[in-house]
Amino acid sequence: MNTSTPLLSVRDLQVRYGPALALSGVSFDVPAKGALAVLGANGAGKSTLARALSGLVPASTGRITFAGRDIASASPDAIRRSGLVHLPEGRGVFPGLTVHENLRMALIAAGAERADAIDRAFAIFPVLGDRRRQRAGTLSGGEQQMLSLARALMITPRLAIADELSLGLAPRLVDVVFESLERARAAGVAIIMIEQFAHRALEFADRCLVLQRGSVAWEGAASAAGDEVLRHYLGEAAGA
Incomplete structure (x- = not known):
């Protein structure tokens, strides 16, 4: 992990949809040019996280710092112009x-x-x-x-959130998505990848964050998130 100041820093992020708690106490860093795989079963909070980072849903509490600036209450347009883009x-x-x-x-x-x-x-x-x-x-x-x-x-952009881009695509087009994101990374773009194909996401990423019921259940090097970790937290989804 890059020990310098991270490009994106998230601390104790909480998001509510009315009385329902969608994210709770989520913290992680993404360095410049880094790649983070965000995995979790359906309903774990993955897309809520993407939407919170890009300003599409408000954070209830917590801090989101991008390129040294607090963006937790910034508009989606301001966040995009700062170099953080959400690819839903x-x-x-x-x-x-x-x-x-x-x-x-x-x-x-x-x-x-x-x-x-x-x-x-x-x-x-x-x-x-x-x-x-x-x-x-x-x-x-x-x-x-x-x-x-x-x-x-x-x-x-400086950071792109790839939110389930392979969903519903033929295998050949899934390859195109991953190849395109690899080109972006080679050009210096940091990537947060929310992806149904867990093993492919782990091959792509440096780090992995596993969400479970809106909280961080596991975090570590992508290379350490083996089958046992995936089965434990993702169940049947680990086979994707």
Whole structure:
């Protein structure tokens, strides 16, 4: 683990949905260029964590520090502009806009005007270049997932939260997702990976955080989260 000041530091994070406690006492660090796998059974709080970090749901208590700044009460737009992007499952594209227009909108939202950014997106996903004038809503599910990834990765954020990006994708497209995130990491982007394919996430990550009923049940090096740990905390999901 990098011993310098972490890029992201979370301390005693608590999130409530009305009277229900969704996250309780969650603490962890992510160093610059690091990769953290967040695992857990359905309902463990994984997506709530992603939404809290990206400002989509408010923290009840606790501290979230990103690049030295407290973002626990910041707006989603301010958090995204600071370099932390949330890539949710469910595509997250504008179906009525073309592929090229979707990419342009992402640049505007990020406050970026980089002439080579869209070319970089098409270099990562050549099929999107072939579909640049096609409306996003007419793309296949896998192509929409590529477009969602391209929108985020072309502006090279400092940290990306990959939230169940492989959900419902064919094996070939799951490979594309992981390859794209590897390219982002190679470019210096830190990754928080919330993923159904536990073993693939552990191969990708440096560290692992296992959530159980909204709390941290296990944390350690990804290489130490073997089958016994996965079976104990994830049950049948460990076979994914």
